[in-house]
Amino acid sequence: MSKFKIAIVGATGAVGQELIKVLEARNVPISELRPLASARSAGTMVTFNGEPIEVLELTPDSFEGIDYALFSAGGSISKEFCPHAVKAGAVCIDNTSHYRMDPEVPLVVPEVNPEAAKRHKGIIANPNCSTAQMVVALKPIYDAVGIERLVISTYQAVSGAGSDAMHELEEQSRSLLTGGELKPKVFPHPIAFNAIPQIDVFLDNGYTKEEIKMVTETQKIMEDDRIQVTATCVRIPVFIGHSEAINITTCEKISADKVRELMVAAPGVDLRDNPAKSEYPLARDYSGKDDVGIGRIREDISQANGIEMWCVGDNLRKGAALNAVQILELFVL
Numbered sequence: 001m002s003k004f005k006i007a008i009v010g011a012t013g014a015v016g017q018e019l020i021k022v023l024e025a026r027n028v029p030i031s032e033l034r035p036l037a038s039a040r041s042a043g044t045m046v047t048f049n050g051e052p053i054e055v056l057e058l059t060p061d062s063f064e065g066i067d068y069a070l071f072s073a074g075g076s077i078s079k080e081f082c083p084h085a086v087k088a089g090a091v092c093i094d095n096t097s098h099y100r101m102d103p104e105v106p107l108v109v110p111e112v113n114p115e116a117a118k119r120h121k122g123i124i125a126n127p128n129c130s131t132a133q134m135v136v137a138l139k140p141i142y143d144a145v146g147i148e149r150l151v152i153s154t155y156q157a158v159s160g161a162g163s164d165a166m167h168e169l170e171e172q173s174r175s176l177l178t179g180g181e182l183k184p185k186v187f188p189h190p191i192a193f194n195a196i197p198q199i200d201v202f203l204d205n206g207y208t209k210e211e212i213k214m215v216t217e218t219q220k221i222m223e224d225d226r227i228q229v230t231a232t233c234v235r236i237p238v239f240i241g242h243s244e245a246i247n248i249t250t251c252e253k254i255s256a257d258k259v260r261e262l263m264v265a266a267p268g269v270d271l272r273d274n275p276a277k278s279e280y281p282l283a284r285d286y287s288g289k290d291d292v293g294i295g296r297i298r299e300d301i302s303q304a305n306g307i308e309m310w311c312v313g314d315n316l317r318k319g320a321a322l323n324a325v326q327i328l329e330l331f332v333l
């Protein structure tokens, strides 16, 4: 089997570290792993398959000989450096939002639209974490009965905002219990013991950018602009694992039992739905897991063709690193 040279841009970050773990765990055939970050982290070490590897500073020349470059260092870095990687002959898989809605760039969740990846022109985009975990569960319902509308409320973990955000929750929690000060830096308000109904910046229509990402990215991945989507995205004090309440208006009636059957058969989905025993997916249980947990499935009593469900996923895995590696696997396995 051929082996590939892989660069990770943002290798020291929350997603970058998870990318390294997922590449190891899935035995992706790699002849060279090249970790890249800013000058701040150049010279530090990451460990890959038990071997220490030095982190190099990202420069326009970083991609010589690289087959695939996995980007997770922020949108402005992808904007500047993906073109250099493509010029050097690498295929970029980009975790940032920069290229997601570019009509020339496929936006891919392998369980949903793997064929779109093959149409790439050098760059493939990885969706926003909340969208990625949701569409895995929506796809079988869409195929069975069609989807007209989605109303989504999210409960998102702090790791979705990077490693600094995880430290902020840890420090504030400690501080709050010991009578110290709460100094918000990453978030606009204290996140410890709180719920903040703002993820990313506000747009003119009153939605946040994160909420609009869920609308546009869902339509692009499902390849259906007719699906009406609205979302409210909330940050909660959980370290890893996004939870979502999803209300689905289907085109044709579908029973809760039939949805459960679809979820059991769906790739990448783990059905945990036993209300009698208080069993449903929990963020704590799905942190570190590849599958997306689905539970609380019930028929919506307020409309004729409606389903309610609860969806939990590891935002650093299916929401970022795992999905990126699954895209890579479409080419290298």
Ligand SMILES: NC(=O)c1ccc[n+]([C@@H]2O[C@H](COP(=O)([O-])OP(=O)(O)OC[C@H]3O[C@@H](n4cnc5c(N)ncnc54)[C@H](OP(=O)(O)O)[C@@H]3O)[C@@H](O)[C@H]2O)c1
Residues within 6 Å of the ligand: 009, 010, 011, 012, 013, 014, 015, 016, 036, 037, 038, 039, 040, 041, 042, 058, 071, 072, 073, 074, 075, 077, 095, 096, 097, 127, 128, 129, 159, 160, 161, 162, 163, 164, 315, 316, 319, 320
């Ligand atoms: N966290 C998630 O759940 C998630 C999910 C989907 C997508 N994403 C996206 O992935 C990206 C990274 O997120 P993250 O959560 O991993 O953030 P993070 O923990 O803050 O890590 C940022 C990484 O980018 C590197 N970096 C920053 N500035 C750089 C520069 N000028 N040149 C080269 N490298 C630079 C950092 O390296 P240094 O060590 O040198 O600072 C670090 O490795 C973001 O665009 C985010 O939107 C995140």
